[in-house]
Amino acid sequence: MILALAGQPNVGKSSVFNTLTGMQQHVGNWPGKTVEKKEGLFTLSDGRRISLIDLPGTYSLTSNTIEEIITRDFILQTRPDAIINVVDTSNLERNLYLTTELLDLGRPVVMILNMMDLADQKGYSIDAPALSEALGLPVITAVASRKNGLNELYSSLDNLIAASDKHRGNFCFSPPVEQVIANIGERLQHYSFEGHPVRWLAIKLLEDDAQIKGLVAATVSESDLAALQAEISQHFPGGPSSLAEERYRWINSVLDAAVRREGLGKISASDRVDLVLTSRWLGVPILLAVLAGVFLLIFKLSPPLQELIGGLFSWLSHLIQVYLGPVLPNWLVRLLTDGVLAGVGTAMSFVPLILITFTLFGLLEDVGYFARAAFVMDRWLGPLGLPGKAFISLLMGYGCNVPAIMAARTAENERDRLLTILVTPLTICSARQVVAVALIGAFFRPKFAPWVMLGLYLVGFALICLVSFVLKNMVLKAERNPFFIELPMYRLPNLTNIITYAWHKTRGYLQRAATYIAAVSALLWVLSYFPGGSIDHSIIGTIGHWIEPVGRPFGFDWRLLVALLSGFAAKETTLATLGVLYHANESSIGAVLTSSIPFASGLSFFVFSMFYIPCLVTVLTIRQESGSRKWTAFALAYTLLLAALLSLIVYHLALALS
Amino acid sequence: MKNVPNHQAQTKTWYRKLLDLLLQKGCCSCSEGEGCANQDCSCTNGNTCAIREWLEKSDGAITPPDPGQPTLTALPAGERAHVNQLLLPPAQKKRLLSLGLTSGTEVTVVNNENGRLIIAVRDSRLGLSPDVASKITYRVA
Ligand SMILES: Nc1nc2c(ncn2[C@@H]2O[C@H](COP(=O)(O)OP(=O)(O)OP(=O)(O)O)[C@@H](O)[C@H]2O)c(=O)[nH]1
Ligand SMILES: [Mg+2]
Numbered sequence: 001m002i003l004a005l006a007g008q009p010n011v012g013k014s015s016v017f018n019t020l021t022g023m024q025q026h027v028g029n030w031p032g033k034t035v036e037k038k039e040g041l042f043t044l045s046d047g048r049r050i051s052l053i054d055l056p057g058t059y060s061l062t063s064n065t066i067e068e069i070i071t072r073d074f075i076l077q078t079r080p081d082a083i084i085n086v087v088d089t090s091n092l093e094r095n096l097y098l099t100t101e102l103l104d105l106g107r108p109v110v111m112i113l114n115m116m117d118l119a120d121q122k123g124y125s126i127d128a129p130a131l132s133e134a135l136g137l138p139v140i141t142a143v144a145s146r147k148n149g150l151n152e153l154y155s156s157l158d159n160l161i162a163a164s165d166k167h168r169g170n171f172c173f174s175p176p177v178e179q180v181i182a183n184i185g186e187r188l189q190h191y192s193f194e195g196h197p198v199r200w201l202a203i204k205l206l207e208d209d210a211q212i213k214g215l216v217a218a219t220v221s222e223s224d225l226a227a228l229q230a231e232i233s234q235h236f237p238g239g240p241s242s243l244a245e246e247r248y249r250w251i252n253s254v255l256d257a258a259v260r261r262e263g264l265g266k267i268s269a270s271d272r273v274d275l276v277l278t279s280r281w282l283g284v285p286i287l288l289a290v291l292a293g294v295f296l297l298i299f300k301l302s303p304p305l306q307e308l309i310g311g312l313f314s315w316l317s318h319l320i321q322v323y324l325g326p327v328l329p330n331w332l333v334r335l336l337t338d339g340v341l342a343g344v345g346t347a348m349s350f351v352p353l354i355l356i357t358f359t360l361f362g363l364l365e366d367v368g369y370f371a372r373a374a375f376v377m378d379r380w381l382g383p384l385g386l387p388g389k390a391f392i393s394l395l396m397g398y399g400c401n402v403p404a405i406m407a408a409r410t411a412e413n414e415r416d417r418l419l420t421i422l423v424t425p426l427t428i429c430s431a432r433q434v435v436a437v438a439l440i441g442a443f444f445r446p447k448f449a450p451w452v453m454l455g456l457y458l459v460g461f462a463l464i465c466l467v468s469f470v471l472k473n474m475v476l477k478a479e480r481n482p483f484f485i486e487l488p489m490y491r492l493p494n495l496t497n498i499i500t501y502a503w504h505k506t507r508g509y510l511q512r513a514a515t516y517i518a519a520v521s522a523l524l525w526v527l528s529y530f531p532g533g534s535i536d537h538s539i540i541g542t543i544g545h546w547i548e549p550v551g552r553p554f555g556f557d558w559r560l561l562v563a564l565l566s567g568f569a570a571k572e573t574t575l576a577t578l579g580v581l582y583h584a585n586e587s588s589i590g591a592v593l594t595s596s597i598p599f600a601s602g603l604s605f606f607v608f609s610m611f612y613i614p615c616l617v618t619v620l621t622i623r624q625e626s627g628s629r630k631w632t633a634f635a636l637a638y639t640l641l642l643a644a645l646l647s648l649i650v651y652h653l654a655l656a657l658s
Numbered sequence: 659m660k661n662v663p664n665h666q667a668q669t670k671t672w673y674r675k676l677l678d679l680l681l682q683k684g685c686c687s688c689s690e691g692e693g694c695a696n697q698d699c700s701c702t703n704g705n706t707c708a709i710r711e712w713l714e715k716s717d718g719a720i721t722p723p724d725p726g727q728p729t730l731t732a733l734p735a736g737e738r739a740h741v742n743q744l745l746l747p748p749a750q751k752k753r754l755l756s757l758g759l760t761s762g763t764e765v766t767v768v769n770n771e772n773g774r775l776i777i778a779v780r781d782s783r784l785g786l787s788p789d790v791a792s793k794i795t796y797r798v799a
Contacts, residue, residue: 059753059756059757060752060753060756062749062752062753062756064749064752064753090781091781091782092781093758093780093781094757094758094779094780094781094782097756097758098756122781207752208748208752240748240752240755241744241751241755241760241761244752244755244756244760245760245761245762248758248760248763248780261781264781265738265764265766265778267736267766267768267778270783271768271769271776271778271783274768274769274776274783275735275768275769278769278771278776278785279769279771280771280772280774283771371785375774375776375785378774378787379774379787382787388787412749412750412753413749481750482746482750482787482789482790482793483786483787483789483790484754484757484784484785484786484787484790485784485785486757486782486783486784486785487776487783487784487785488783489783
């Protein structure tokens, strides 16, 4: 049995999904987090297995954006046994718009009135039975973030599903429009359209949906097509917008029957906050201050914890030396301590930094600030050709580039999306931040460290501006789309969500450290020890001397080159590699790097490692999301070129000045 | 994971499909070029060209502006008005319609910073950049 969760963006679909399936889909307060459908399983009390699909949120089901296409294709092709339509009750009027479209698809619908707490707060009073009656659908009230109402959902699911054939809703258009739909349906009936419901096709034709028009034109006979066009132009003078009006007219009649909304359209507390946070003079300074505050907190909070974990690993390797030293051969002990533990320990000591970064960004997200940041930044990004929404991707990119690139799917058109995808890799993701913190610690006095970090972010942002400006003027010349965005109400953050989210991300990092980084560290150590017993007479040393000339213009010795190469798979590996190759562990890495790498080379390496090609997973994501090998190659090439250029400049500047 | 459907490419494929159909039926040469559907087409089969025109309509024309009408840009914060027309390309127009900006809808301006607006529509808030706000005309309540 298949159930699909559908609804507008940011209404709590993923919250419901997580509760029912025990999975951990990304939850937060801005429209468009879920961009790919996700399947989860759970069992009903009678033992039946249900497969539940979390669909991306969409405002409607036209064929404009990828999420809309994913959602409607899923429902049309998989024909779920029922659609669970999650709605934000505090935003019922607009939410029901999608409901009318879902009903057109002809599948049974069950409605969850979510966010009842916010509706109460807003002064809405809802008569659920009357609403159910007016809609012609069963409704369940819920507060998904507190898991209220989901038990009822769970226990009544069997009944709902059993009776679901009835739940087709009361929605219909006005009689003249219904007549046109019926006439069109008559003609379409004789053809098969991949099993799509005829009524839905007729409605989409009236709505001027490009995809469906193409489908119909390619399927029906010429005379029928002509007749259809005649039907539409003669009997449907209102055009697509009249359908939207009729949908809203029906919605209002439903609301009149069951909902009392006091203070509709009044300026709320949330609006008053926006008057300040999005104002012309304060908006951007506040945004900058918030971001600066976030990064400051990250760098204040993490070092003590970092030392703690570093200490733990030193102690571990000490234990190994003391207890295993006498038993195992010397090289094996060193493989464990200087190889595996040094590498893994270096990566592990940055776990707090990752955790804190994602917690703070999760907090901003959950409060509802992301959408505002996009709105405020649109004014500045506009001249660069970036849509305001791209800023959400960029913000996410500071955590991890992969979801950031996926988030670009909410862009209004392909050009905006491609541009966003191409510039996102220039954000300093948390793994690169780890490398940055270590390198800055090694090459700058503590007093300057925060400023260097700030400089890094500014340079990164300047590069984003530069690249998108160049792309806008040279390659992606089309106009960017006019920008608009829904601004969800500010909310108190939900700590469980934030912690789950941050932990989810940190766990990924931990897993990489325990598996991939451990393996790479061990391998590197073996390569750097055998056959000669010292790094200069090792395999990697020999190869290193071979490739050394490549790094010379940038001031890199071969160790730095190897570190950069290993960083391609996962950026934090760069650091583990340095640890192994320079015989340093997590607590000594700063001092060892300072003493063995000249300042100019260090600086150049720092710059290079921040901006050169994105990590493997990011590259694969770019390939998948852009759907183009050409653009993926372009992203690789331009980041590499940019990094090379910058580090060349920095290296020679530093040489000249010192 | 499946390849992401590239929307534009996809609509193209539909066009392509149709184009093939048309070519088989020996339509005019206009089916390759751009912007030829209206004139200058030595079409022998009026019907097929009509189909092309019909297909392309949805992505092309913008509703003609109505110069006499004031746009939302002009409204100061706190003001109410009824939406009249959306002078935007069809795709965006549809999007705004589904967000509730249908003709006659009452909107309240929450904030207006030099044409960059936050408006209350039905029960939600929308942020509009100046290039959107300046294309929505209103009638006074
Ligand atoms: N106050 C309140 N907040 C809720 C409720 N349900 C969910 N939320 C919060 O609403 C926000 C959005 O929830 P999600 O589950 O991510 O929404 P979604 O529908 O999956 O959103 P998209 O994937 O972006 O379409 C999160 O911050 C949730 O914590 C509720 O009943 N009451
Ligand atoms: Mg979701």
